[in-house]
Amino acid sequence: MESRVLSRASTFASFSQLRKPPRENNNNNSVSFVSARPIGAVGEGGNLIWGRQLRPALLLESSSAGKQRETVKPCLAAASSSPGSDSAGEAKPVGFIEKYPALVTGFFFFMWYFLNVIFNILNKKIYNYFPYPYFVSVVHLFVGVVYCLVSWAVGLPKRAPMDSNLLKLLFPVAVCHALGHVTSNVSFAAVAVSFTHTIKALEPFFNAAASQFILGQSIPITLWLSLAPVVLGVSMASLTELSFNWVGFISAMISNISFTYRSIYSKKAMTDMDSTNLYAYISIIALFVCIPPAIILEGPKLMKHGFSDAITKVGLTKFITDLFWVGMFYHLYNQLATNTLERVAPLTHAVGNVLKRVFVIGFSIIVFGNKISTQTGIGTVIAIAGVAIYSYIKAKMEEEKRQAKAA
Numbered sequence: 318m319e320s321r322v323l324s325r326a327s328t329f330a331s332f333s334q335l336r337k338p339p340r341e342n343n344n345n346n347s348v349s350f351v352s353a354r355p356i357g358a359v360g361e362g363g364n365l366i367w368g369r370q371l372r373p374a375l376l377l378e379s380s381s382a383g384k385q386r387e388t389v390k391p392c393l394a395a396a397s398s399s400p401g402s403d404s405a406g407e408a409k410p411v412g413f414i415e416k417y418p419a420l421v422t423g424f425f426f427f428m429w430y431f432l433n434v435i436f437n438i439l440n441k442k443i444y445n446y447f448p449y450p451y452f453v454s455v456v457h458l459f460v461g462v463v464y465c466l467v468s469w470a471v472g473l474p475k476r477a478p479m480d481s482n483l484l485k486l487l488f489p490v491a492v493c494h495a496l497g498h499v500t501s502n503v504s505f506a507a508v509a510v511s512f513t514h515t516i517k518a519l520e521p522f523f524n525a526a527a528s529q530f531i532l533g534q535s536i537p538i539t540l541w542l543s544l545a546p547v548v549l550g551v552s553m554a555s556l557t558e559l560s561f562n563w564v565g566f567i568s569a570m571i572s573n574i575s576f577t578y579r580s581i582y583s584k585k586a587m588t589d590m591d592s593t594n595l596y597a598y599i600s601i602i603a604l605f606v607c608i609p610p611a612i613i614l615e616g617p618k619l620m621k622h623g624f625s626d627a628i629t630k631v632g633l634t635k636f637i638t639d640l641f642w643v644g645m646f647y648h649l650y651n652q653l654a655t656n657t658l659e660r661v662a663p664l665t666h667a668v669g670n671v672l673k674r675v676f677v678i679g680f681s682i683i684v685f686g687n688k689i690s691t692q693t694g695i696g697t698v699i700a701i702a703g704v705a706i707y708s709y710i711k712a713k714m715e716e717e718k719r720q721a722k723a724a
């Protein structure tokens with residue numbers, strides 16, 4: 318290829334009146350570029366797409382792969398630097414996210430924790446003057462759905478298409494999400510936030526049990542042993558919890574079971590849809606699932622004295638703004654948790670999730686001044702430590718499985 322181009326260049330150089338030197342250089346680039354596109358390549362695309370399409374074709378075309386690779390790299394470099402080159406070869410400027418990925422990931426973790434803590438504190442404050450968890454659960458989802466609809470309207474993100482098959486797959490996921498969300502809020506309204514989160518630390522135990530006895534997956538003995546401190550710690554905390562009542566305890570346990578089944582159905586409903594659109598659709602379906610029980614169980618009380626009592630206590634403006642912001646914080650912290658998972662390894666996310674629960678328990682005790690017994694405090698610490706050990710072992714095993722498949 319190089320010899321042909323050079324021979325043409327020397328021939329054309331002798332006819333200076335017919336072809337100018339700058340034209341020769343453009344011809345060189347164009348000949349080299351065209352020779353690199355015999356694959357049925359896509360017309361527009363970034364550098365990575367070009368790289369993926371060029372390499373296999375060149376290896377197939379060339380009898381000597383090494384020599385051809387040396388020829389193409391300078392040609393592509395020249396094409397990308399040429400003023401008239403195709404946009405696919407242009408080097409894009411490095412943005413802040415690409416330049417400082419660790420800083421951006423740290424920001425995601427910070428906002429995830431911050432929004433989660435604010436949500437739990439504001440949520441409990443609302444229940445102190447408006448104890449209607451079914452209605453508040455609907456508000457959480459409703460505000461999130463409105464946020465998603467506005468985001469779709471402005472194209473951030475672009476709405477992914479939905480069909481009947483995908484709807485059938487997502488419906489059981491959304492139902493479990495709705496049930497888990499409502500029962501969590503019933504527990505938050507009934508007992509201290511710190512106690513609810515201590516009980517919800519049992520969720521890994523239910524996940525392991527479901528994987529073993531429902532999905533038929535073999536759970537190593539090390540995982541079961543790591544769950545022993547979780548069960549022990551929750552039992553210790555429950556026996557001496559000052560705010561204990563059966564409604565709060567049972568609701569938190571039902572929430573654990575619901576989220577466990579949500580995980581099972583999520584694995585069956587694997588889709589290529591991005592996480593933002595997926596969570597938006599789940600929120601929409603869950604909203605319609607939550608509305609009927611809220612109307613049936615709390616509707617008459619709300620119309621009779623629920624709304625009027627809340628407005629009398631805090632005023633209409635604060636009542637509406639509290640409901641709006643708690644819904645925003647709920648949606649955003651869940652969305653950020655999903656986005657953070659996409660940016661880090663499962664092990665990092667698992668450890669981060671445990672630390673998040675520690676932050677929520679700690680800040681709720683400080684803000685609300687909850688009095689806890691020594692045994693409850695020790696039990697909470699043991700339970701959280703057990704969750705940390707379980708999360709570490711499980712994430713490590715998943716990482717090893719991925720590496721084995723890649724190998």
